[in-house]
Amino acid sequence: KQEVTQIPAALSVPEGENLVLNCSFTDSAIYNLQWFRQDPGKGLTSLLLIQSSQREQTSGRLNASLDKSSGRSTLYIAASQPGDSATYLCAVRTGSSASKIIFGSGTRLSIRP
């Protein structure tokens, strides 16, 4: 059974710092991995999607890497801003016919002005 874990559960850093969020998954047979952002009481915003054949994706100040063989992904946020404060979720697409998306527990990020 696929399990997705995110470390740390919560993180608070001062504005301007670069930071890394971690995600690990137990079964390397994934189709893709996606990072989402969720603001309090809101739905999901897709940030980056990495296909299983890819090793990283970049969008602006965000960079996500994938090491499928070791079951790990990282989300790097450069020059953090207060507006980056949110919960970040990683999710893997897995199962027969890529039928399921399994979410990690999330990292609650707070950027202090």
Place this chain on the structure above:
Amino acid sequence: GAVVSQHPSRVICKSGTSVKIECRSLDFQATTMFWYRQFPKQSLMLMATSNEGSKATYEQGVEKDKFLINHASLTLSTLTVTSAHPEDSSFYICSAREWGGGAADTQYFGPGTRLTVL
């Protein structure tokens, strides 16, 4: 990009009543829709997968008679929480996969419905 809507966005009901949540794919046809539940400060947990025109597949531990799912068309799925109780209070999010199948297909998420059972 593709849009998935949910209605209502927020609902408060009394214990024992039933609540229906709608999930619509607005500009694409969704052969498969997914329903997730999220308790406060926890992650999304998959409840069930529904394919248009067939019965939903429920995850282990989810009561199919309590959470009725209907996927009657390629653009609409509904989740009915029957005889709701306070412990059913949660954030329910639906997701829709665009027609075509395959690992490369994108799954789009709705904005969620906040259910509060008094």
